[in-house]
Amino acid sequence: MIVADVMNRNVISVAPDATVEEAAKTMLARDISGLFVVDAKGELAGIVTEGDLLRRDELGTQRHRPWWLRLLVSPGRQAADFTHTYGRHVSDVMTVDVIAVAASAPLEEVVETMEKHRIKRLPVVENNRVIGVVSRSDLLRYLIGHARRTSTAATDDSTIRTAILDALDKQPWAPVTSLNVTVADGVVDIWGTITDDSERRAITVVAENTPGVKKVHDHLVYIEPYSGTVIESPDEQR
Numbered sequence: 001m002i003v004a005d006v007m008n009r010n011v012i013s014v015a016p017d018a019t020v021e022e023a024a025k026t027m028l029a030r031d032i033s034g035l036f037v038v039d040a041k042g043e044l045a046g047i048v049t050e051g052d053l054l055r056r057d058e059l060g061t062q063r064h065r066p067w068w069l070r071l072l073v074s075p076g077r078q079a080a081d082f083t084h085t086y087g088r089h090v091s092d093v094m095t096v097d098v099i100a101v102a103a104s105a106p107l108e109e110v111v112e113t114m115e116k117h118r119i120k121r122l123p124v125v126e127n128n129r130v131i132g133v134v135s136r137s138d139l140l141r142y143l144i145g146h147a148r149r150t151s152t153a154a155t156d157d158s159t160i161r162t163a164i165l166d167a168l169d170k171q172p173w174a175p176v177t178s179l180n181v182t183v184a185d186g187v188v189d190i191w192g193t194i195t196d197d198s199e200r201r202a203i204t205v206v207a208e209n210t211p212g213v214k215k216v217h218d219h220l221v222y223i224e225p226y227s228g229t230v231i232e233s234p235d236e237q238r
Contacts, residue, residue, distance in 0.1 A: 001106070001107045001142070002103070002105060002106055002107065002123055003101055003102065003103050003104070003105045003106075003110060003132075003134050004103040004104065004124075004132075005107075005140065005142075006107065006134060006138045006139065006141070007124050007132035007133060007134040008133050008134070008135070008138060009130055009131065009132045011031075011036060011038075011123070011130050011131075011132060012026065012030055012032065012035060012036075012038075012131050012133075013035060013036045013037065013038040014026060014035045014037055014038075014048065014090055014129065015037070015038065015039070015040070015090070016037055016045050016046070016089070016090055016091040016094070017089055017091065018089065018090045018092070019088055019089060019090070020087070020088055020089065020090065020092075020093060022090075023035055023048050023051060023053075023090050024226075025124065027050065029146055029195075032123065033049055034047055034048065034049035034050065034120075034122070035047070035048050035049075035090075035132070036098070036123050036130060037090055037091075037094050038070075038130050041129075042129045042130065043128045043129055043130075044098055044100060044123055044128055044129075044130050045091075045092060045094070045096070045127055046091075046095055046096045046098055046217070047123075048090050048093055048094040049095070051094055052093045052094065052095065053093065057065060062205050063074075063088055070178065070185070075109050078079050088164070091194045091197055094108060095148055098123060099117055099126070099212050100122060100123045100124070100125045101113065101120065101122045101123070101124055101134065102124070102125065102126070103124050103126060103131060103132065107139065110122060110134055110139070111139070114136065120135055120136050121134065121135035121136070122134050122135075129159045132215065155159035155186075155212030156212075157183040157185070157186070158183075158185060158225050159212070160183045160186065160188070160210055160211075160212045160213060161181050161182070161183045161188075162183050163210045163211070164183075164188065164206060164210050164213075165181055166208050166211075167206050167210065168203065168206055170204075173199060173202065174196070174203065174206075175192070175193070175194055175199065175224045176200075178192045178193045179191070179192035179203070180192055181207070183213075185214070186212055186214035186215070187215045187216075187217065187238070188207045188210075188213055188215070188216045188217065189217045189219060190203060190204065190207060190216065190217070190218055190219060190220060191219045191220070192219075192220055192221070193220070193221045193222075194221070194222055194223070194226075195218050195222070195225045196221055199220075200218060200222070203220065204216050204218055
């Protein structure tokens with residue numbers, strides 16, 4: 001799955017020469033925390049967020065450095081801070097270095113980028129032109145749709161069993177030699193022994209994620225690897 005499959009093509013943006021007030025009103029009206037800044041050519045120029053508007057003269061929250069710290073901060077940095085605090089246009093407060101993604105990028109890359117930089121949305125660009133936006137909510141919407149499609153999949157019991165066993169066989173942690181699976185009318189029963197109780201839930205998750213599965217019964221028996229103590233599964237203890 002790639003970005004183009006989930007991205008929103010309706011990009012809410014603002015021009016660099018728009019006023020700070022206009023940007024704030026747009027964010028409030030659209031209930032969003034940031035706007036991409038797009039110039040007249042349709043190219044990505046930056047991003048302005050709620051955080052960029054926190055240190056403002058209007059709010060009385062402008063930065064006040066002690067005199068000794070001002071000696072350590074360069075005049076250029078002080079001038080930039082002044083512009084950011086008192087500037088009236090989006091270009092004065094926006095962040096220029098924007099992390100973007102291509103429409104052909106895999107979703108795994110998008111998630112890794114969001115996690116690494118702690119951001120909620122990414123502009124989708126093509127030749128530096130903004131063609132869409134992908135956000136965490138877009139990923140969640142796809143997740144919901146995928147779960148709905150999977151839950152309604154019509155699959156026979158034999159196919160379900162084969163799919164579960166094949167999926168377990170691909171997992172390096174799964175004790176496949178001591179496992180067995182039976183399926184009747186989409187209800188899965190898992191039998192066997194495990195030597196690490198954390199494997200119990202992981203094995204059940206593999207079954208639950210298999211198309212056509214309605215319910216999973218855990219009959220796994222945990223054997224303590226050092227003492228040989230046997231502990232029945234939660235289903236067997238009931």
